[in-house]
Amino acid sequence: MASVNISLPDxxxxWVESQTNSGRYDNASEYVRDLIRHDQDRTSKIAAMQKLVNEAFESGASDKSLEDIWAAAKERAQANRGN
Incomplete structure (x- = not known):
């Protein structure tokens, strides 16, 4: 495993020491790895959402009424509750 040295203000x-002292993390490296994993996950989710936004813009304006769009969204939300 590679090693990286970082400098932190006191x-x-x-804070890092309090996280390790709490017992949630065994050491500072584990805490930093967890932060990086969370950041990677967040970045991935943002990229996926941005892709959907781009696809929506590229698809152009809808010919459906706002009421039809809301009704379809409600149907999808209700269907997803059962999953």
């Missing part, structure tokens, strides 16, 4: 260092 308040951040204290």
């Amino acid at each position: 308040p951040m260092k204290d």
Whole structure:
């Protein structure tokens, strides 16, 4: 495993130490790896949402009424509740 050294201001260092002292993480490296995994997941979700937004813009204006769009969205939401 590769090693990276980082410098933190004292308040951040204290925070990392409090996270490891709480027992949630065994050490600072584990805490930082967890932060990176969460950031990677967040970045992936944002990219997926941006892709959907881009596809929506590229599809052009809809000829459906706002009422039809809401009705379809409600149907999809109700169908997803059963999954």
